[in-house]
Amino acid sequence: MTFSLDVEDLSCIRGQRALFxxxxxxxxxxxxxxxxxxxGAGKTSLLRLxxxxxxxxxxxIRLRTDGGDIEHxxxxxxxxxxxxxxxxxxxxxxxxxxxxxFARLYGSGRNPDEAMRTFGLLPLAELPGQYLSAGQxxxxxxxxxxLCARPLWLLDEPLAALDTAGKKLVAQTIVAHCACGGIxxxxxxxxxxxxxxxxLLGDG
Amino acid sequence: MTSFLALLFRxxxxxxxxxxxxxxxxxxxxxxxxLVPLGVGAxxxxxxxxxxxxxxxxxxxxxxxxxxxxxxxxxxxxxLDLIVLSPLQLEATxxxxxxxxxxxxxxxxxxxxxxLAVLFDLSQAGxxxxxxxxxxxxxAVSAIGAIGAALTLSIRRGGLxxxxxxxxxxAPAVIFGxxxxxxxxxxxxxGALYLLTAFSLLCVLLSPFAVAASVRLxxxx
Numbered sequence: 001m002t003f004s005l006d007v008e009d010l011s012c013i014r015g016q017r018a019l020f021x022x023x024x025x026x027x028x029x030x031x032x033x034x035x036x037x038x039x040g041a042g043k044t045s046l047l048r049l050x051x052x053x054x055x056x057x058x059x060x061i062r063l064r065t066d067g068g069d070i071e072h073x074x075x076x077x078x079x080x081x082x083x084x085x086x087x088x089x090x091x092x093x094x095x096x097x098x099x100x101x102f103a104r105l106y107g108s109g110r111n112p113d114e115a116m117r118t119f120g121l122l123p124l125a126e127l128p129g130q131y132l133s134a135g136q137x138x139x140x141x142x143x144x145x146x147l148c149a150r151p152l153w154l155l156d157e158p159l160a161a162l163d164t165a166g167k168k169l170v171a172q173t174i175v176a177h178c179a180c181g182g183i184x185x186x187x188x189x190x191x192x193x194x195x196x197x198x199x200l201l202g203d204g
Numbered sequence: 205m206t207s208f209l210a211l212l213f214r215x216x217x218x219x220x221x222x223x224x225x226x227x228x229x230x231x232x233x234x235x236x237x238x239l240v241p242l243g244v245g246a247x248x249x250x251x252x253x254x255x256x257x258x259x260x261x262x263x264x265x266x267x268x269x270x271x272x273x274x275x276x277x278x279x280x281x282x283x284l285d286l287i288v289l290s291p292l293q294l295e296a297t298x299x300x301x302x303x304x305x306x307x308x309x310x311x312x313x314x315x316x317x318x319x320l321a322v323l324f325d326l327s328q329a330g331x332x333x334x335x336x337x338x339x340x341x342x343x344a345v346s347a348i349g350a351i352g353a354a355l356t357l358s359i360r361r362g363g364l365x366x367x368x369x370x371x372x373x374x375a376p377a378v379i380f381g382x383x384x385x386x387x388x389x390x391x392x393x394x395g396a397l398y399l400l401t402a403f404s405l406l407c408v409l410l411s412p413f414a415v416a417a418s419v420r421l422x423x424x425x
Contacts, residue, residue: 051289053423077289086282092221093214104210105290144286 002064003029003151005050005183010059012045019045023059025199029151032174032184034192037201043187044085046201047154050185052077063152081150085157087137088144091130095121095140098129099147108149115143119169134161142173153177155186167193207292208300215304218277225270226308233266233313237320248325255324256334256385260378263313263338264345268370270309271349272356272363274301275419279357288423298415302343302350302408310342326389333388337381337400344404347411348373354418358425376403 010023019042027033035043048054050061052073063070063079070076090098099112116122119139124132132140138161145153158170171193174184178194186192219226240258241251278284287297317338321331352370356362380400387394 051285053285053288055424074294078291080289082285082289084282084285086280086285088282088286090218090281090283092218092223097217101210101214102286105207105287105292107207107291148286150289 002066003181003183004064005152005185006060006062006064007050008060008062010046010049010061011057012042012049012054013057014042014045018057020201023201027183027185027197029181029183030178032178032186032192032194032196034196034198035185035187035201036189036198041202043201044156047156047185047187050076050152051080051082051154079150079152081145081148081153083141083145083153083155083158085160087141089129089132089137089140092128094126094128095132096125098140099143102144103147106148106150108147110147110149112143112147115147118146118173119143120165135163135166138162139166139169142170146173146177151182153182153184153186155184155188157188158186159188159190159192207290208296211287211292211297211300212304212307215301216308219270219304219308224308225273226312229266229270229309230312230316232269233262233316234320236262236265238323241323251324252326252330252389253386255321255326255330256337256382256389257378258324259317259320259334260338260341260381260385263317263342264371264374264378265367266313267305267309267342267345268349268367271305271346271353271370272366274305274350274353275357276353276362279422284357284419284423288419294416294419295412298350298354298412298419302346302411302415305350306343306346310338310346314338314342326385329391330385330389333385333397337384337397340397340400340404341377341381344377344407345374347404347407351411351414351418354415354422357419358422376400 004026006026008024011021012019037043045054049056060071063076096112099115103110103112116125119142121139121143159167174194177184218224237259244251278287288294314335318331318335321334349370352366355369356365359365380396384394384396384400387396
């Protein structure tokens with residue numbers, strides 16, 4: 001199975017300010033990259049570029065897969081598992097309903113109950129989203145990420161608001177995803193707790 | 205198809221749960237329509253003449269009430285990012301959202317209008333035309349409204365700008381809709397319902413593309 005992410009000469013301009021220029025890196029299947037940099041260095045923008053939400057000012061983002069190279073942003077999006085800094089938790093829907101919805105939307109065929117068990121959400125299954133704590137919402141987002149079954153994971157501050165056990169869970173999830181041949185790109189200020197390459201954005 | 209239905213049912217579920225806006229739109233519709241006879245007075249001939257217009261305008265305003273959150277809610281909590289990345293094409297996403305809005309708002313408004321028509325002493329033929337015109341025309345309201353909602357999804361208080369974009373575009377629906385009711389009351393043959401059908405079909409057909417383009421544009425900034 002071939003799967004890799006190649007970024008060449010990528011530049012990003014936000015609000016007439018160049019966040020980075022000529023960025024070049026590649027990630028092979030089974031590898032994790034920790035994206036680091038000061039506030040405003042462009043970590044989230046890079047993730048949004050990789051996901052295909054933003055268009056680069058210049059450069060290419062290429063996904064090499066078994067089915068050929070993919071450069072078009074919207075096609076690339078179909079490989080992305082997104083874990084943004086927002087939790088995308090609906091206050092009116094129960095935890096199980098939210099996960100079941102995304103499992104069906106993504107057509108992954110994975111079982112929401114199993115994901116809930118992994119992330120310690122099973123006791124909260126029938127609880128509406130509005131009663132969840134910040135950390136529980138992050139766990140819900142993690143369970144959803146796993147349910148969506150996408151090979152390229154883009155994580156924005158995955159460790160924020162999580163307790164020690166939760167952080168360990170993130171590390172285990174990343175390791176398991178890499179072991180299955182997936183790719184993880186995580187923007188973070190803390191150590192992920194897994195063996196990974198580091199990409200430093202900005203002039204540092 | 206599974207993804208499409210998943211999104212459709214989720215949106216209906218969100219609309220009918222607390223704070224979803226479907227019940228609010230219905231209550232608003234009933235309140236406004238009830239207020240008009242109280243303000244105009246008990247002139248039954250006058251009331252039955254203006255019934256079509258009043259019910260149509262009130263239905264459009266009530267539908268707009270729940271439209272501004274159509275994309276904004278998903279945009280603000282990050283759900284829209286995840287929906288955009290799903291296997292569902294953005295155009296199909298737009299159809300699901302428009303469909304859910306119509307099922308949760310347009311259809312109940314249509315049903316309620318038959319009941320509220322009694323307040324205006326609307327004849328049987330007039331009531332039939334009203335219900336039929338709303339049934340045909342409210343999908344256009346949801347479709348055009350979705351364009352406005354997608355355009356304003358990243359604007360704070362975009363709900364205030366939404367009517368300014370949407371109301372002029374909905375003028376044909378109101379004209380043909382209330383025109384059909386008047387023609388039916390007078391027993392005249394009228395092409396208003398056909399024109400309304402054509403307008404509604406055109407809106408429903410074209411708006412998903414406009415909605416998808418607006419969402420792409422808004423996410424890219």
